[in-house]
Amino acid sequence: MENREIARLLSETADLMEIAAEDPFRIRSYRNAATVIEGYPESVAEMVRDPARKVTDIPGIGKGLAAVLEEIQARGSFERRDEMLAKYPPTALELLKIQGLGPKSIARLWEHYRVSTIDDLERVCREEKLRLLPRMGAKLEEKVLRSIAYYRQGAGRFTLNFASEVVEELTAYLGAESVSVAGSYRRGKETVGDIDLLVTGEGAETALERFVAHPRVGEVLGKGRNKASARIGLEGLQVDVRALPAESLGAALQYFTGSKEHNVALRQRALRLGYTLNEYGLFRMAGETLVAAASEEEIYAALGLDWIPPELRENQGEIEAAGEHRLPDLVQLAQVRGDLHMHTRESDGRATLEEMAEAARALGYEYIAITDHSKSLAMANGLDERRAVDFAARVREANRQGLGIHVFSGLECDIRRDGSMDLTDDALAELDFVVASVHSYMSLESVEMTDRLLRALENPHVRAIGHPTGRVLLHREAFSFDFERVAAAAAKRGVLFEINASPERLDLDAPLIRQAKALGARFAISTDAHHPKHLANMRFGVSMARRGWLEAADIVNTLPLDRFRVLCGI
């Protein structure tokens, strides 16, 4: 079993234990163990099997959890988990994703009404029975119903951190001469519903057999000669694998990459030009002569178009632009030279300044900004004025000593309800790069939120607005405000929009990026890393930027260090 799956068993059990109101410190130990195991460089399952190794050498794993890991390795579950599952249905975990409900409420709902699924929950709300329970009322019923509706929109979709692991693992595993990923994953969409893989060449036919035999494949939904579908992992992400001849890979890739809207428009164009386009190729209609199929470039060229990068294929003007040879020269990951939003142990990050700097240096960056939280986010141990100023001095000293990369002292400063900054201007003036972010009062009316953000933009020390809409994918909607006014003001004041590359956020999204660019805004793509490995999430942010039609010139952290310093005056 993979580390990630072990971690999942532990953290799900911790959730159930919370519903059962067990000892909070024990619960924390399970959660901590899950985090440590997920990030552990070796296979924990193999360590359990190897008599020469001791899992208790892993920090956070003691006698109790070592026994749990033994049991997981032996039979895929463990006693406490079974006990919890006997007490509460496994679907109760899903209820934790509904905003407004926590472990106590879920326990009560189960005890009083045997509510165990989202459908049950919806019924209880509609029948106005939730309000009869202690500490619950009519308002909560409304809130829960709204949250259910939002949750259902995202049901069955997955964020890119998980999807990318599956793609990378299967690509290596299938063993065909070529494996290409298509679908919304290839278009860089922020969440995916399934994964489409195309295999060709040597080993393509046996790849389907290998696929359904993969140890993490659960339910096989179908398997024929050319296609196999299955759900993978405990999460149940659907993967479709298609085997096809290399001669028609381009047509298949074009077709299965989509989007549907792009393909419809492309086929209409083909018809106008006397062709027909399908997943096997582009054909001249009379006589059905094959015109192009092996590569996407040939197909687009035959239709009089430049090759369109997958991220743009949404039928949002890209076909017209390709016909007029004015597609943007989209930003690429390799052009990124720095990362301007990350955390260390100073607040809620996991690593030190030096460790983050070293990881960034290893990625080939020239500079980073360390931006820990400010004091309002007490939960994250945010910095007050004094600590922020001391930290800036520490960063200056670290740069003098030399880190192999330039580090800017920064802060992710809370934007308070009235739009003022959480720290004084004097303190902010000591820092090189201040990102201002909203972390509270997210449900303000649009007018108040707009005024709040406009005021934040007025602060002379603010360089960027962090995760500007506050959305958390599959969990929380963007808060409402007048984006056009805020973007226009940001452009005027030279404040950057962050494109937050964390796969949980990906904020701004593509339509807002395009809108902001049209209003003259500039951008920073930043990972918001809380751990050195999170720096690698930059690629997801670059995908969003590309979906927003951005070029390197739109993004400040593609600038070399000296030019970036001049731009920011630091």
Added chain:
DNA sequence: ACCCGGTGGGGTGAAAGCTCATAAGCTTT
């Protein structure tokens, strides 16, 4: 549960504010 440090037991990751309902539970990273 773990860890430390000691062979018995104490400490553990940080608080503020909102909502709904009237004391507690949830949210925020």
